[in-house]
């Protein structure tokens with residue numbers, strides 16, 4: 001797969017604060033997920049790629065050319081960008097706005113109209129093409145912003161948290177669109193949820209506090225960290241159960257009347273339950289299941305499995 005974009009040792013500071021600290025990854029054709037919790041540095045990295053922020057160090061190589069070199073801005077026409085919180089002029093209709101933008105990109109009026117209409121159809125805004133931006137819902141604005149990014153074929157699409165503000169239908173449509181775009185181009189798509197990358201991205205880069213903690217295939221990431229097994233036990237006294245299990249060397253977390261622990265083997269489940277019963281704890285139910293991708297992701301970014309178990313939302 002040819003590499004479309006290579007980010008090398010990217011550093012970006014805001015004053016003395018280092019927001020991005022030596023980030024490196026490469027994007028080939030297809031969808032590449034840029035995943036990390038809030039404040040990890042996803043938007044800053046993307047802004048450096050699309051030229052809205054100037055890196056302090058490192059390099060960004062796009063189609064074999066450094067974007068930091070003189071004159072490289074012409075290459076940015078080959079990138080489509082969807083910002084996390086787009087601002088659009090309120091008085092334009094969807095169609096007028098896209099035609100203007102396409103003409104700014106150098107298309108003739110008739111070509112601009114044709115491409116604007118195609119883009120409107122692709123993002124599901126055809127019916128709303130005569131609606132003014134000010135009358136649009138958040139989700140419609142988001143779709144319109146996606147439309148401006150696909151006005152012309154690009155080599156790279158940079159989509160910053162594109163699913164935010166979209167309804168489930170909008171999310172499904174955008175996932176399809178991203179997959180379609182990824183057939184002929186690189187698509188760098190950010191999210192704070194790794195699970196959003198399932199059945200979408202083939203490659204992912206996970207960043208945490210400005211540094212890359214994983215870059216590579218989603219399958220490899222899954223097999224590397226996703227093989228864990230979790231036991232959830234519903235008990236009468238969670239505090240006592242947690243203390244008992246801790247004394248046996250288990251790392252636990254508790255929530256909603258349950259104790260959750262990570263297991264190394266099947267036998268450990270039986271041992272843990274036996275320890276609870278012998279210790280006088282009433283066990284109402286016990287469920288053994290594999291670690292979800294999201295739990296594994298939290299384990300990866302936090303670097304220790306005990307933190308995984310403390311997240312009830314991950315269950």
Ligand SMILES: Nc1ncnc2c1ncn2[C@@H]1O[C@H](COP(=O)(O)OP(=O)(O)OP(=O)(O)O)[C@@H](O)[C@H]1O
Nearest residue numbers: 014019036037038039040041042043044045084192
């Ligand atoms: N213009 C700025 N000035 C100062 N600090 C900034 C600026 N922009 C971002 N930061 C800081 O840099 C860090 C990374 O921010 P960034 O927006 O890149 O993270 P993110 O991964 O996109 O987060 P989110 O998922 O919340 O959008 C954060 O701590 C943020 O507060």
